[in-house]
Amino acid sequence: MAPTATATAPTTSASSGKNASSGSTQQSLSSFSDYHLDYSLWDAANPTSSSSQQFVASLRQAMVGIGFFYLHNTPLSEKRDAMFSLVSRFFALPLEQRMTIDMDQSRHFRGYCKFGDERTQSKQDLRDQVDYAPEVEAVEDEGLRERHPFLNLYGPNQFLSDEVCQGHKETVLDWFATAEEVSNQLTRAIELSLGVEEGDLSQFLTGETRMKQRDDHELDKLGPLPYARMKTIRYPTGDVVDGITRLDSSSTQGVGAHKDSGWLTLLAPSAEVGGLEGQDFSGEWLSIPHVDGSIVVNFGQQVEFLTNGIVQAATHRVVSNPSGKQDRYSVAFFSSPAMNTYLQPLDSGSFSKELVEAWKKAEAKRNAGEIVSDVPKGDLFAKADEPFGWHD
Ligand SMILES: O=C(O)CCC(=O)C(=O)O
Ligand SMILES: [Fe+2]
Secondary structure: OOOOOOOOOOOEEEOOOEOHHHOOOOOEHHHOHHHEEEHHHOOOOOOOOHHHHHHHHHHHHHHOOOOEEEEEOOOOHHHHHHHHHHHHHHHHOOHHHHHHHEHHHOOOOOEEEOOOOOEEOOEEOOOEEEEEOOEOOOOOOHHHHHHOHHHHHOEOOOOOOOOOOOOHHHHHHHHHHHHHHHHHHHHHHHHHHHOOOOOOOHHHHHOOOOOOOOOOHHHHHOOOOOEEEEEEEEEOOOOEEOOEEOOOOOOOEEEEEEOOOOOEEEEEEOOOOOOEEEEOOOOEEEEOOOOOOEEEEEEOHHHHHHOOOOOOOOOEEEEOOOOOOOOEEEEEEEEEOOOOOOOOOOOHHHOOHHHHHHHHHHHHHOHHHOEEEOOOOOOOOOOOOOOHHHOO
8 A cells, every 4th residue: 555655845945055165175976875876787677676676776765865866887888988089079170160050040959059158047158069859850830830839849950960070960869869768767767766656757758648638639649749858068178269258257157056957867977077066955065076887867857846846856067167178078968758748746645655764864864854955946847737848
């Protein structure tokens, strides 16, 4: 019988987080064993095997933590060298060549976004990047796109030719598909950790079951519209980047404090240059360096929403060092609810006894259950009466 859980979302207060530069030595997430998970334990063909259950138990522990964990032994690790070779070759190209796939020419929001064009919390982010999403055909029906503007997100990516940047399309699409599969497997493992039925959570990711709730038959005809995004990112050094002068030469904001808006983020951070930081529940910023053989995973805001705050979306940022010796690169894959799905939080009453106990223990360790975060709570939660794609 399902235990009765009374777990509800803890309160969150926004405050200016404490910083390592204020004196104390910065702690590293890599030093906490609870935040290291071994994906090779997960047997996709047999989620109830003892090895899979071991994985599920370690995931449950991470799920009541600060929203980040290291995931060791995924198939992404063996693709890492090819991916980082591609990323450094891409950003070494002259700006004019990178601009041939400028995002401004894609109504699907794919392609290159040059240095300084992006902002977080109204401040310039010191990075440039390429955005990708599923390689699909565009929706041509203009009326349908007007009724459901999120359909503009569907379409092809922009890639450089092999002559200009060898393996661009192949390497990115291979990483994308592999990351998507890991995200799907993790979602199944999260269902087991929560103790809910198979599909209770993944239905929002696949869009299989929740789309036929409104009366636009043309939209229904498109079927489920799963979605994900991926970015290859550079945090460059130097006062002038591609001829663009930094607005604020003293700024170190690679990307400002934020919570990812979607489902799970699978991140491959630079091995050479640090800068990724996650905020713990007391507001302290921890460094999250790359650990060989792993990727970094964090929970996005829709997982927090669907689990009633049992799982917290990770507050994080990248601190840049413009006067450093080397540019920093990272590769981020963001899984997302399907665009035409309607999100509806799970019933906390159906969560497993183990999960509720783990959550209560974790909560008791916090300062009176209160979570300090530099980002307001739920600033990107989807609305219940709109399909996910509508939310901005
Ligand atoms: O570059 C990184 O390490 C993190 C990037 C990130 O948090 C984001 O793009 O949402
Ligand atoms: Fe992020």
